[in-house]
Amino acid sequence: MGPDREQSAAGRGRIDMSLLKQCKQRVSDVIEHESGQLHALSQDIWKAPELAYQEHAAHHLLTSFFSSRAWEVQAHYHLDTAFRAQWTSEPSDSPRLHVAFLCEYDALPGLGHACGHNLIAEVSVAAALGLRGALESVHPPRQIQITVLGTPAEEDGGGKVDLIKAGAFEDMDVVFMAHPAQDDAAYLPDIAVHDVTVKYYGKASHAAAYPWEGINALDAAILAYNNISVLRQQMQPSWRVHGVIKHGGVKPNIIPSYTELEFYLRAPSRKDLAELQEKASACFSAAATATGCKVELCSSSHDYYNVLPNKTLAQAYIENGKQLGMQFTTNDQVLNALSGSTDFGNVTFEVPGIHPYFFIGSEALNHTEEYTKAAGSDEAQYYTLRTAKSLAMTALDVIFNPDLLQSIRHDWKMMKQMEEEMNSGIANKARESSSGAGCASC
Numbered sequence: 001m002g003p004d005r006e007q008s009a010a011g012r013g014r015i016d017m018s019l020l021k022q023c024k025q026r027v028s029d030v031i032e033h034e035s036g037q038l039h040a041l042s043q044d045i046w047k048a049p050e051l052a053y054q055e056h057a058a059h060h061l062l063t064s065f066f067s068s069r070a071w072e073v074q075a076h077y078h079l080d081t082a083f084r085a086q087w088t089s090e091p092s093d094s095p096r097l098h099v100a101f102l103c104e105y106d107a108l109p110g111l112g113h114a115c116g117h118n119l120i121a122e123v124s125v126a127a128a129l130g131l132r133g134a135l136e137s138v139h140p141p142r143q144i145q146i147t148v149l150g151t152p153a154e155e156d157g158g159g160k161v162d163l164i165k166a167g168a169f170e171d172m173d174v175v176f177m178a179h180p181a182q183d184d185a186a187y188l189p190d191i192a193v194h195d196v197t198v199k200y201y202g203k204a205s206h207a208a209a210y211p212w213e214g215i216n217a218l219d220a221a222i223l224a225y226n227n228i229s230v231l232r233q234q235m236q237p238s239w240r241v242h243g244v245i246k247h248g249g250v251k252p253n254i255i256p257s258y259t260e261l262e263f264y265l266r267a268p269s270r271k272d273l274a275e276l277q278e279k280a281s282a283c284f285s286a287a288a289t290a291t292g293c294k295v296e297l298c299s300s301s302h303d304y305y306n307v308l309p310n311k312t313l314a315q316a317y318i319e320n321g322k323q324l325g326m327q328f329t330t331n332d333q334v335l336n337a338l339s340g341s342t343d344f345g346n347v348t349f350e351v352p353g354i355h356p357y358f359f360i361g362s363e364a365l366n367h368t369e370e371y372t373k374a375a376g377s378d379e380a381q382y383y384t385l386r387t388a389k390s391l392a393m394t395a396l397d398v399i400f401n402p403d404l405l406q407s408i409r410h411d412w413k414m415m416k417q418m419e420e421e422m423n424s425g426i427a428n429k430a431r432e433s434s435s436g437a438g439c440a441s442c
Ligand SMILES: NCCCC[C@H](NC(=O)CCN)C(=O)O
Pocket: 115, 154, 155, 156, 157, 179, 190, 193, 195, 264, 339, 340, 341, 342
C-alpha cells in the first residue's frame, strides 16, 4: 500500500488519500474564487435584517444565488421563508450519500444581525459550493447529494422543528452548520429551552379614587418576576431562567388590568427542563393567587432540544480546521460554558450533525450592538470562509472514508439512546405543567 492509499481502519475500503487531498485543495480554491460573491450575499442579508419567519429578502437572495448557479431550488419549502437547494453527482453503483448544510438568516429585534446569522448562511453556501466544485472535479466513490437547507426562525419559533415535522431531514445522512462566536470550538454545550408567555388578567380601577375596586395585574407580574428570582438560588447551576415584561400596564392612574411576560427556561436535558418547567409554573401561579388575578401560561409550539455532540465528526472537523490554521480553544471555561440554545438540537435527534462555533475576528459578545458590527465587518470574512472550508473538507472525509461514516452513526446512536433513556417518561409531565393546550388566546 502506497503512502497515498491507506486502508481504512476496519479494512473494508481503501481511501484514495491523494484524491481526497486534491479535493480538499479544490474546496479551498472554489471558495476563494467565489469569495467576492459570498461576501456580497452575506452583506446583503446583514444590511436588511429580518425577524423570524419574515426573512423574505434573505430567502429571495439565497434562492436566486443558487438558481443562478444551476442548483435545483425549491423556494418556500414547507415554510414561506425556507428553501432547499440541491445538487447530485453522477449516479453510481453504491448507494447515494446525502450531506446537508443548514443556513440560518433571521435577526434580532432592535439589534439586527447580532448573532451573525448572515455569516451562518454564508458558511453553508460557501461550503456547499466548495464541496460541489471538488466533487465535480473527480469521480466520487459513490453518488453524492448535497442539499443546502434554508431554515428560518432560529431566534424565535424554531423553523428547523417545523421542517423536521414536514420530513425535510428524513433522507439526510449528515448535516453541517457553524455558528459565529468568540472562539473556534467543534462543540459547545447548547441546552434545551422552553419559551413561555405569562398573562395576568386583573381589573382596572381609578388608582387614587377607588384602588380597592381593582385587581392589579402589574403586581402579579412583579411577584412572578421576583418569585423566579428567588427560585434561581435553588436551581441547578446549569439551569437558566430569564424574562422580560412585554406589557406592564398603560397609565399610573389606572390599576393595570392586563400584563404579559415572556420567559425562557433552559436546562441541559429535556428531563431537567421538565422539572424546571414545573417549578417556574408554580412561581407564576403563586403570583396570581397572591393578587387575585387570573393567569394564563402559553407555551411556544416548539421546545428546542440540547445539541447531541458527535465526537467523530468533531474530531474530523478539528483536524481540518487545524490544517487551515484554526486555534481551537482549550479554555475549560469556554468549553463548559452554556452557549444558549438552538433548534439544531432537535435536528441532532433526527440525523447525525455538527454545529461548531467560530471566531469572527472580534472579542464582541453575541446579542450586542458590537457583535452586529463584527458580523458585518470585512474582517469576519476570512474566518467565515475558513470555517466553510473546514466544514466542506469534513464532508469530504465522510464521503471518502466509509469507516468514518460508520463511526459517526455509531456515536449518534449511542448518544441518542442515552438521551432517550434519560428522558423516558417526561413527555406527559412536561405537557401538564405548561398549559399551552388550554391557552385560547395564544
Ligand atoms: N426560543 C428561544 C430561542 C433562543 C435561541 C438563541 N440562540 C442563540 O443564541 C444561538 C446560539 N446558541 C438563544 O440561545 O437565546
